[in-house]
Amino acid sequence: SRNIRLAVIPGDGIGTEVVTEGLKVLEAVGVKIESTHYDLGATRYHATGETLSDEVLQELRGYDAILLGAIGDPSVPPGILERELLLRLRFELDHYVNLRPVKLFPGVETPLADTLPGDIDMVVVREGTESLYAGAGGVLRRGTPHEIATQESLNTAFGVERVVRYAFARAAERPRKKLTLVHKTNVLTYAGDLWQRTVNRIAPEFPEVTTDYQHIDAASMFFVNQPERFDVIVTDNLFGDIITDIGAAIAGGIGLAASGNINPDRTAPSMFEPVHGSAPDIAGQGKADPTATILSVAMMLDHLGLTEQAARVEQAVADDIVERLAGWAGRTTHEIGDDITARVSGGA
């Protein structure tokens, strides 16, 4: 089989550290990879003013997949790297599914009392190309007492339907076959109505899937006190952003939360990244947990049809986590990467 062409964007802060470990594991799993690094992020922005040029974007379209570390640095005003680089990639490459499993691995400490691994096992299907993330809005009389600032959430039948359909298909594949729409239909009446009607309309195509609805506020509460309520969740870009961070918290922390920005139609490469950010406070200290990135690599392998290799990486992580329980705490980023790599190569 031909090599997999991978674009790597380590990005800022701990991004570069965790990506190194992700690539190490990827190599060990024995797939033929041809990777090219792109030094996008804060450093490049400061040096050249460039966030993401049309040329680089065009080049990125030619890869089979993208592995991204983290984007963002306090030296850059909020929004610039996010909007012009990270979100631009998600939007231009039409990553309309932002897939975020929330799963408590055996051996992981959850902040929730009396919660067992089986209680937290869900997949959040976050829409990735619409809503408040469109960047629409404006400001008048900035800095004066008469300033007004607006943000607009843009939602389309086209955009909602495709992600809802994907979520139904995911739910149909899982043992519990339950799909929960999370929105705020009682306040965001226009967008909420579109989402709810879309779910209602598609439901008959998946008679085996049970559907449910929760407002974002109630769902956030249930994540904490009744996480077993959820199997597959489909939700808007912003609500998905919030709820997956709660998901990361209950499933043992941001160090373990993986994500895939997926283009299910494969008209452009999908992009895999840990849910965590660049964490400038701990950057360069070898303190970052690369597990989220390694699990994102597993998601990438799965997306590329390398299911056996994906399963091997996920199993290696699961085994590594059980060892942590037995007192392997305090490892550096490299050490965790090495340990998981050894398991993947069959050396542990």
Place this chain on the structure above:
Amino acid sequence: SRNIRLAVIPGDGIGTEVVTEGLKVLEAVGVKIESTHYDLGATRYHATGETLSDEVLQELRGYDAILLGAIGDPSVPPGILERELLLRLRFELDHYVNLRPVKLFPGVETPLADTLPGDIDMVVVREGTESLYAGAGGVLRRGTPHEIATQESLNTAFGVERVVRYAFARAAERPRKKLTLVHKTNVLTYAGDLWQRTVNRIAPEFPEVTTDYQHIDAASMFFVNQPERFDVIVTDNLFGDIITDIGAAIAGGIGLAASGNINPDRTAPSMFEPVHGSAPDIAGQGKADPTATILSVAMMLDHLGLTEQAARVEQAVADDIVERLAGWAGRTTHEIGDDITARVSGGA
């Protein structure tokens, strides 16, 4: 002293049940109350099509305070009662501070492991009259493949400044004197910028207050795994909605979460209500916990300057909760109300 003129809106579902108990406690605390009930909510809507008439609204302006149970019923399409009744009250009566304490009472079971009462003691100052709650937005080609639906977040310097100033003043009164702005400045760049600049501009007026910033996604995570980070939070209407439900979850559940919709300028009555909804699934069964309403009554007393009485109600609740620990579970709505009433009147 003259009687307190109170408008009571029991509302839907368990709203009527919990309000009965709140009034019982209010009577027992020995303040002179003159109360008038308004049967607003789903029943009235079905009978007359009315949600909130201009006449009733005008009448409500004449009271010293409003006590509200819960609004909303599945028989009414989402948004109608919320927008035309509950949110209309908050907007028209200029409740620009939606005050929601998040406090773990000793004896309450939190879903968080290893968490002590002192770890969760914060106040969320949620903006109450702007942002996505403005109801701005629209829909084109509803029900067709070409449908688009928008929602607009409207934010003003006037609206942001007054709530930020209130939050600073609150923070200055508390031992830790820490104020955290929660927003999503890296995506909602226009509104986020307005909020962040406003906090920065007002901070020098409160040199004793430390300020911090967290994105809504990170803050939601920290509520679960590091709640001790927070003292006073100031945030947007929607983010405040979400985060206070997480707050309710970590502080022992929605049955204990109180709120005040406050008009700090006293140009109209403030309105006090439990954070929970009408819970149609358990309505009429005596299962609802009236504690959140009783704590909202305490907030109301405090707002009316009856601080001694407010403290007495809060203490009665705190004592009642400790008794629960000792095995008083399984009480009905009435029984909990009676027990707290007895303590307030000095009979327990």
